Amino acid sequence: MAERHVLGLSGGRDSAALAVYMSHHRPELDIEYFFTDTGKELPEVYEFLGRLEGVLHKPIERLNPERDFDYWLREYKNFLPSPQTRWCTRQLKIKPFEDWVQPSVASGVTVHSYVAIRSDEDYREGYVSGKDALRTHLPFREAGIDKAGVMEILEAAGLGLPEYYRWRSRSGCTFCFYQQKIEWVRLMDEHPDSFEDAKRYEKNALEHGSPFTWSHGESLEDIARPERVAQIRADHDRRVERLKARRLTNALRDTPIEIEDIYKSAAKLCLTCHK
Structure with a gap:
């Protein structure tokens, strides 16, 4: 059976550590790394992704949605996204990913998606597609790797943290409504x-x-x-x-x-x- 292995990067700490971890522990897998770019990211995110590519010795594919934030804002009648209506996540992150892997799923290829949920994050769930051919894996949870373990992976790789962690807690759009x-x-x-x-x-x-x-x-x-x-x-x-x-x-x-x-x-x- 044909298989495909993908790992999404947010520009944040955990997904970067997972990419490094998988490259070291599962080198036999030809993992495709991707980043869904909203066009509204911090410049520090792009800088960090560039450094990560150097560590992985592999390019990170940018999934640029054909319709950007401004397009979807007009479609939603200029209503801002919010915790109650997270249309930004759906249209600018999830949909580009689904469009990217759908041809493989439709042709019978099993797509394995690796998600950076740590062992100390019992409250989190991975993306569920509803399709048997698109399977989600949680390597950190399976290996018992917590936040401290993530930091160790990044330090050992010489990568460190994205610069924005100095003043911000997350990657994502500059105007993310989850900011404090x-x-x-x-x-x-x-x-x-x-x-x-x-x-x-x-x-x-x-x-x-x-x-x-x-x-x-x-x-x-x-x-x-x-x-x-x-x-x-x-x-x-x-x-x-x-x-x-x-x-x-x-x-x-x-x-x-x-x-x-x-x-x-x-x-x-x-x-x-x-x-």
């Missing part, structure tokens, strides 16, 4: 042009009757006000200090504090975008 308030403030610091683009999208959507803003409960215009920025930074700092105080009870735990540790938002993320 502090991440919006930091986007304004790191990539002011992208923040302004997100504001324009939001203003246009609100003018067309969209019930959603990018950040729950307030507009980016409000978030960008100096007094609100100061409040968001202060609230974040308090959260960090509280978490540090709790961690002092376990002297053996010295892992860096990350945004997802503070806000416990990992369970909400789009797996397709952020792994």
Whole structure:
């Protein structure tokens, strides 16, 4: 039976580590690495993917949807995507992947898809196609590899973390609605042009009757006000200090504090975008 092996990369930590892991532990597999590009990614994501290609000694295929974010925004009557209506994940991530593998599935080829769900992520599920010929595998879960194990893989490969982890918790679009308030403030610091683009999208959507803003409960215009920025930074700092105080009870735990540790938002993320 003909088979095909694919592994999707988000530009994030876990999927990159899985690619390195599979290249070392299953070198006999001719794995095709791919990245579904929305065109709205951080520049740090593209830089990291370039470094990853050097480590893998293999190209990462870019799956560019024929219809970009702007096209789908018009199709959805200028309503922004949100946690309630995640049309961006469906149209810009899942559909390009399905279109890419569908010819193989239709011709009887079994497609094996490897997904970076760690052993410490019991709450996550892999993509389920509903087709016997498209099979999902979770190598990290099967091998008992957790977050610390992922870090070890990246460090051993000389790859390290994407640069955006310095200020942000995830890959994905610059205006991802799963960002915390502090991440919006930091986007304004790191990539002011992208923040302004997100504001324009939001203003246009609100003018067309969209019930959603990018950040729950307030507009980016409000978030960008100096007094609100100061409040968001202060609230974040308090959260960090509280978490540090709790961690002092376990002297053996010295892992860096990350945004997802503070806000416990990992369970909400789009797996397709952020792994």
